[in-house]
Amino acid sequence: xxxxxxxxxxxxxxxxxxxxxxxxxxxxxxxxxxxxxxxxxxxxxxxxxxxxxxxxxxxxxxxxxxxxxxxxxxxxxxxxxxxxxxxxxxxxxxxxxxxxxxxxxxxxxxxxxxxxxxxxxxxxxxxxxxxxxxxxxxxxxxxxxxxxxxxxxxxxxxxxxxxxxxxxxxxxxxxxxxxxxxxxxxxxxxxxxxxxxxxxxxxxxxxxxxxxxxxxxxxxxxxxxxxxxxxxxxxxxxxxxxxxxxxxxxxxxxxxxxxxxxxxxxxxxxxxxxxxxxxxxxxxxxxxxxxxxxxxxxxxxxxxxxxxxxxxxxxxxxxxxxxxxxxxxxxxxxxxxxxxxxxxxxxxxxxxxxxxxxxxxxxxxxxxxxxxxxxxxxxxxxxxxxxxxxxxxxxxxxxxxxxxxxxxxxxxxxxxxxxxxxxxxxxxxxxxxxxxxxxxxxxxxxxxxxxxxxxxxxxxxxxxxxxxxxxxxxxxxxxxxxxxxxxxxxxxxxxxxxxxxxxxxxxxxxxxxxxxxxxxxxxxxxxxxxxxxxxxxxxxxxxxxxxxxxxxxxxxxxxxxxxxxxxxxxxxxxxxxxxxxxxxxxxxxxxxxxxxxxxxxxxxxxxxxxxxxxxxxxxxxxxxxxxxxxxxxxxxxxxxxxxxxxxxxxxxxxxxxxxxxxxxxxxxxxxxxxxxxxxxxxxxxxxxxxxxx
Numbered sequence: 101x102x103x104x105x106x107x108x109x110x111x112x113x114x115x116x117x118x119x120x121x122x123x124x125x126x127x128x129x130x131x132x133x134x135x136x137x138x139x140x141x142x143x144x145x146x147x148x149x150x151x152x153x154x155x156x157x158x159x160x161x162x163x164x165x166x167x168x169x170x171x172x173x174x175x176x177x178x179x180x181x182x183x184x185x186x187x188x189x190x191x192x193x194x195x196x197x198x199x200x201x202x203x204x205x206x207x208x209x210x211x212x213x214x215x216x217x218x219x220x221x222x223x224x225x226x227x228x229x230x231x232x233x234x235x236x237x238x239x240x241x242x243x244x245x246x247x248x249x250x251x252x253x254x255x256x257x258x259x260x261x262x263x264x265x266x267x268x269x270x271x272x273x274x275x276x277x278x279x280x281x282x283x284x285x286x287x288x289x290x291x292x293x294x295x296x297x298x299x300x301x302x303x304x305x306x307x308x309x310x311x312x313x314x315x316x317x318x319x320x321x322x323x324x325x326x327x328x329x330x331x332x333x334x335x336x337x338x339x340x341x342x343x344x345x346x347x348x349x350x351x352x353x354x355x356x357x358x359x360x361x362x363x364x365x366x367x368x369x370x371x372x373x374x375x376x377x378x379x380x381x382x383x384x385x386x387x388x389x390x391x392x393x394x395x396x397x398x399x400x401x402x403x404x405x406x407x408x409x410x411x412x413x414x415x416x417x418x419x420x421x422x423x424x425x426x427x428x429x430x431x432x433x434x435x436x437x438x439x440x441x442x443x444x445x446x447x448x449x450x451x452x453x454x455x456x457x458x459x460x461x462x463x464x465x466x467x468x469x470x471x472x473x474x475x476x477x478x479x480x481x482x483x484x485x486x487x488x489x490x491x492x493x494x495x496x497x498x499x500x501x502x503x504x505x506x507x508x509x510x511x512x513x514x515x516x517x518x519x520x521x522x523x524x525x526x527x528x529x530x531x532x533x534x535x536x537x538x539x540x541x542x543x544x545x546x547x548x549x550x551x552x553x554x555x556x557x558x559x560x561x562x563x564x565x566x567x568x569x570x571x572x573x574x575x576x577x578x579x580x581x582x583x584x585x586x587x588x589x590x591x592x593x594x595x596x597x598x599x600x601x602x603x604x605x606x607x608x609x610x611x612x613x614x615x616x617x618x619x620x621x622x623x624x625x626x627x628x629x630x631x632x633x634x635x636x637x638x639x640x641x642x643x644x645x646x647x648x649x650x651x652x653x654x655x656x657x658x659x660x661x662x663x664x665x666x667x668x669x670x671x672x673x674x675x676x677x678x679x680x681x682x683x684x685x686x687x688x689x690x691x692x693x694x695x696x697x698x699x700x701x702x703x704x705x706x707x708x709x710x711x712x713x714x715x716x717x718x719x720x721x722x723x724x725x726x727x728x729x730x731x732x733x734x735x736x737x738x739x740x741x742x743x744x745x746x747x748x749x750x751x752x753x754x755x756x757x758x759x760x761x762x763x764x765x766x767x768x769x770x771x772x773x774x775x776x777x778x779x780x781x782x783x784x785x786x787x788x789x790x791x792x793x
Contacts, residue, residue, distance in 0.1 A: 127225035131158055132218050136174050145225060149193070166192040170207070174221050177209045184209040188228050204232040262358035264295075266342070268351045270315035279358075284331025300327035300335050301517055307340070318344050318351055325361060335519065337365040370528060373401055377535045391508065392430040397532055400434035402525050403512035405490065407431040407483060408500070409447065409455065410508045422451030424459055426509060428480070437515060438489045447480040454478045454497045459506045464498040464530060468520045479511060487513055494520035500533055564592045564783065569668045570600055573762040574783040575769050577733075587618040587658070588731045588781040593626065598666070601629050604729040604783055605660030605682065617655045621648060621705075625662065637662040638678040638700065638716035645680070646710035657706040661685055661729050665721070665785060673721040673787050678714055680705050683732055683746065690724025692754040696746065726761060726786045728753060733778035734768065761786045 118140045121128040127145030131138050135157040146152070152161040158171055165171070170191075173184045186207040193201050205225050212222045262282060265274035271292045279290050283298045290298070299307050303326040314322040322342045327335040342356030380393035387410070395406040409426035419425075426447050433441050449456050454465045454477055467478055471491040478495050479487055487495075492513040500508040510533060514521055521529075564572035574590050587607030594600050603625055607618045624647060628640050641662055648655050659682035667673035677685060677697065681704025688694035700717035721727065735745030752771050756764040761784050768782060 126227075127223075129223040129225070130212065130220060131174070131223075132214060132220035134178070136171075136178070136221065139220070148225070148227065164194060173207075173209055177211055177221050178219055181211045183211070188232050203227060203229045205229075262338075264356050264358075266354040266356065268315075268353065270312055270354065273353075282330060283328070298329050300329065303327050311340075314342070315354075320344075322356075325365065328358065336360055336362040338362075366524065369401065370531075373397060373528065373532055374535045377532045388429045392432070394510075394533070395430050395432040398510075398512055398529065399432045402529055402532070403496075403521065404437060404515045404518060405431070405433040405441065405487070405492070405513045407480070407511045408508055409480065409511070411459070411506060422456065424449040424451075424453065424456040426455065426480070428482070429508075431483070433490070438486065441486050442482045445482050447482060449480065452477055455480065455509050455511070458497050458499050458509055462499050462501065462506060464496060464526060466494075466496045466521060466526055468494040471515075474513075479513070483511075487515075490515045496521050496526055496529060498530055498533060562591075565594055565600075567594065567600065569788050570665065571761045571786045571788060572600075572602075572783065573765045575765045575781070577769060577780040588733065588779040589618045589622045590729070590781045590783040591622055591626065592783060592785075593629075595630060598668070600665045600785070602663045602665065602727070602729060602783055602785055603629075603660060604731060604781060605658055606731050606779075606781075607658040608656045617652070617658070620652065620655075621658060621660075624648065625660075629662070636676055636678070636716040637664055638702070638714035641678050641680050641702070641705070642711065642714045645705045645708065645712075645714075648705065649710050655706065657681075657704050659704045663727065663729065663785075665727070667721075668787070675719045675721050675727060676716055677719075678702060678716045680714065683730060683735060683742075686728040686730070686750060686753055687719065687721070688726050688728070688753050688757045689722050690757060692757040694750045694754040694757070696750065721787060723787065726753075726757065726764060726784055728768075728782060728784045730768075730782040731778075731780060733780040734772055734782055736778065 118128075118130055121140075121142045124142055124144060127148050128140070128142045129138070129145050130140040136159075137157055138152060138154050138161045140154070141152060149162075158174065159168075162171070167190070170186065170189070173186070176182065177184050184207075186205075188204050188206060190202050191205050193203055195201065204227070206228050208224045210222050212220050214220065262278040263276045264272050264279065266272050272290065272295050275287065275290060275295075279285075279295070280287055283290070285294075285298065288294075293308075296304060296308050296311075307324055307326045310324045311322070320343065322340075324340045325337055326340065328338045329335055337360075339359045339361045340356065341359065342354050344351045345353050345355055377394060377397045380397060381390045384390035384393050391408040391410070395408055398406040407428055408430045410429045412425065412427055426449065428443070428445050428447065431441050431443050447455075458465055465478070467475060469475060471493040472488045474484055474487045474492050474495065476484065478497065490513075492515045495511065495513040497509060497511050499506045500510055502508075510529075512521070512529060564574050572592050574592070576588070576590065588605070589607075590602075590604045592600065592602045603622075605618070605621065607621065621644065625640070625644050628643050628647070641660065644660075658680075660680050661677060661682045661684075663675060663677040663685065665673060665675055675687075678700045679685070679698075680702050684696040684698045684701065686694060686696055697717065697719060700715050702714045730749070732742075735749050736742065737745060749768070752768060753764070756767045759767060765782060765784055769780065772780065
């Protein structure tokens with residue numbers, strides 16, 4: 101089959117067989133008639149747009165074509181004979197498995213006539229996807245260059261005199277006179293990489309690393325804040341800003357400027373430090389933790405070393421003779437200074453010492469001095485040698501006021517090349533301390549309450565009685581967590597009839613109220629046991645529970661063990677006991693056979709209706725055996741089952757069965773794996789050697 105294009109100006113058309121287009125590298129398509137019936141497609145067209153059925157109208161053959169508007173071009177070409185061209189237009193190509201891709205083509209449409217005289221349209225499709233993508237990339241690069249030039253123009257127009265040009269390797273080759281004027285250095289010392297030496301010694305390494313990394317990676321914009329040394333020897337924060345100048349993707353040079361941002365930096369630091377001080381102190385759980393957190397805000401932002409000294413009794417400080425007694429609760433130093441900074445020590449200071457004056461006058465004291473020559477009356481004696489080794493040359497002492505009283509004194513020093521503590525930093529130091537006022541006040545008030553509770557608790561934990569026929573030993577370890585005071589107690593006493601009573605218990609809570617409730621229960625238990633000396637322990641605890649619920653309904657819950665030991669004088673030792681929600685007593689024989697006594701377990705105090713009976717149980721204490729009562733702090737570990745803790749205690753007690761009862765108690769306390777989050781109380785009883793079984 102052959103078709104011929106219509107010749108212009110009535111010239112005679114020549115026939116051209118369509119098969120000549122079969123090997124063509126571009127797509128060729130032909131159609132005939134008003135319906136544009138598809139009559140021919142070459143291999144390239146099929147490879148691009150998929151195989152289509154011949155002998156059907158184009159709109160039917162290409163029904164899946166997303167860009168149906170292209171088919172509207174066929175009618176004008178067929179009727180007018182004027183060719184049409186579409187350049188670099190997108191076409192959605194659909195592949196198998198649902199994959200879709202957008203490609204670009206240039207189409208030319210011409211009117212043709214078959215040998216039979218039937219008009220039609222010939223389409224030639226050339227793919228230009230690569231050219232379109234390349235053109236878009238070129239446009240993007242041009243836009244990037246335009247933006248780079250705009251940035252450079254902005255830098256030049258900034259209100260600054262420290263403008264510079266660097267070669268592609270980052271070495272300064274041109275600079276405005278402002279560099280020499282501000283730094284006091286001649287251009288010969290600044291050019292190349294000499295400008296890096298104008299940075300503060302502590303900032304120089306980071307600046308150099310950041311700058312040459314940017315030279316290697318070529319970001320669109322570089323910015324770095326550092327301290328710039330001025331001609332008068334002072335340092336001010338500046339922002340170094342630079343952009344690369346590119347051509348054809350190659351960096352020709354760097355354009356930059358140095359802008360003073362000291363005031364902005366100070367405002368941001370002021371805000372950040374106050375926010376940090378408020379947050380970290382509020383999150384602390386004890387006075388030492390609060391002061392340690394506060395010192396880490398001060399160091400290294402405002403000082404190289406900071407110590408905080410607590411006044412044990414602010415109301416009596418300084419003493420009438422002018423002496424001041426303080427306790428160092430924290431000492432913090434920045435990295436890079438000598439080790440061995442003294443920690444946690446008491447200091448006795450005379451009336452002329454700076455700390456004493458600060459407490460008496462409630463005002464800040466500041467001094468500068470030659471490196472290492474710290475005045476003896478400025479710092480506590482314990483840290484003077486360390487400050488000398490560190491090269492301290494400027495120090496501040498300021499009071500820490502809580503509820504209008506001086507509760508502590510903060511001491512801060514700077515060392516080495518650092519500038520002395522100036523007025524702005526002294527003012528900020530004061531604000532940082534004041535910002536933490538509320539949280540520190542709460543922590544100090546809690547500490548005072550805890551001290552009262554701990555004193556009350558210890559006053560009630562008396563030494564066991566010294567009996568000729570029984571050996572009794574007790575131990576108490578308060579929680580290592582300073583913000584908790586437990587409600588643990590133990591007790592032992594002998595009744596008029598010769599019966600020995602042992603008790604141990606734990607009131608819920610870790611505060612002053614828990615300590616007060618513990619004291620009430622302990623004393624009430626003593627009274628009930630003495631008044632009803634013939635009653636079994638279960639009945640005594642029943643009366644204790646009922647009385648507590650009537651007299652102190654807000655007492656909460658508690659656990660306890662009460663035991664009576666009778667015998668001696670030729671009679672076997674008999675134990676009668678009751679347990680109220682408490683870990684069971686442990687009985688270990690002299691040869692190490694240890695077992696828990698679990699026959700008289702009852703609910704804890706405060707949950708049963710008053711008067712509800714409680715059971716008791718009895719055991720014979722074998723010769724050389726030991727009875728151990730203890731609180732849960734001896735056996736509990738976070739994340740561990742109670743059974744495992746009990747088994748560990750049983751095993752360790754069996755190992756110590758042959759030791760004196762005092763050594764047994766010491767060994768149990770020393771071997772505990774407890775974390776110190778809870779109090780530990782224990783009391784042990786052993787009949788004297790030779791007592792009958």
